[in-house]
Amino acid sequence: MKNSELEKHLSEILEAYVSDKKKLNGLNEETNFITDLEINSAHLVDVILDVEDKFNICIENEEMEQMINVGKSLEIIQAKLND
Amino acid sequence: MIGNDLVFFDTYHHGDASRFKRKFRKICSEEELIILPEKDERTYDIVWSIKEACYKAFQREFNFSMKLNPLQFEILSIEPSLGFWETLVNWKGSEVKIFSLIKNEFVYSFTSHSTHHYFNFSVSMPKQLKSKLKISKSIPLYTKMNNLPYILISDQLEPLSITHENAKIAFAW
Numbered sequence: 001m002k003n004s005e006l007e008k009h010l011s012e013i014l015e016a017y018v019s020d021k022k023k024l025n026g027l028n029e030e031t032n033f034i035t036d037l038e039i040n041s042a043h044l045v046d047v048i049l050d051v052e053d054k055f056n057i058c059i060e061n062e063e064m065e066q067m068i069n070v071g072k073s074l075e076i077i078q079a080k081l082n083d
Numbered sequence: 084m085i086g087n088d089l090v091f092f093d094t095y096h097h098g099d100a101s102r103f104k105r106k107f108r109k110i111c112s113e114e115e116l117i118i119l120p121e122k123d124e125r126t127y128d129i130v131w132s133i134k135e136a137c138y139k140a141f142q143r144e145f146n147f148s149m150k151l152n153p154l155q156f157e158i159l160s161i162e163p164s165l166g167f168w169e170t171l172v173n174w175k176g177s178e179v180k181i182f183s184l185i186k187n188e189f190v191y192s193f194t195s196h197s198t199h200h201y202f203n204f205s206v207s208m209p210k211q212l213k214s215k216l217k218i219s220k221s222i223p224l225y226t227k228m229n230n231l232p233y234i235l236i237s238d239q240l241e242p243l244s245i246t247h248e249n250a251k252i253a254f255a256w
Contacts, residue, residue: 035149042131044151045110046095046097046106048151052105064151065151065155066151
């Protein structure tokens with residue numbers, strides 16, 4: 001799957017947990033889920049579950065640990081899809 | 084070791100029972116699940132709050148980078164009682180005691196090291212706290228050094244932990 005397509009899907013997932021939707025406009029690899037998008041940390045596990053369901057993959061704990069920004073999340077999803 | 088976390092019980096848990104089971108397994112090991120008094124949504128929120136308070140305390144102490152790894156903060160024991168839990172949590176061989184105050188609407192967890200707490204969920208809370216602590220209007224309620232918050236108490240800067248959910252904030256020092 002193309003990175004742009006992955007980013008679009010990830011953005012759709014994140015949208016449910018971001019209060020200020022305008023923050024999703026400037027999404028880039030460095031965008032941090034907590035400090036930039038202000039996603040409540042208690043909802044981060046929901047993001048991970050949504051990613052698993054959307055891409056039909058299983059995120060291991062060591063991978064989940066790193067999934068706090070867009071770039072790292074896309075990298076992990078892409079690697080899982082290529083497995 | 085200062086860390087606190089506030090979680091409002093709400094309806095953000097969505098999906099079926101199987102999804103909720105997967106969700107719990109992302110934050111709790113088999114051993115932890117055995118010692119939990121319940122495995123419902125409210126308990127999930129309490130456990131999250133305990134682990135997040137612990138994460139903040141250890142992150143401040145050891146300055147590690149931001150990560151999402153609740154399983155690394157292992158609950159060793161829980162003493163639950165009505166409206167209050169006392170929990171012992173281990174992180175890489177270091178243990179910390181966490182107290183959780185459980186109300187109808189929210190759970191507030193904090194490390195046993197913090198001696199003062201303030202939460203008053205109104206927009207004028209910072210102003211009220213400044214007045215209570217007799218902090219001059221011209222001085223900010225708290226300051227940051229190396230990106231960590233400190234509060235000025237009796238001319239001394241004390242480590243401060245801040246937790247907020249939407250506009251609701253709680254402070255511990």
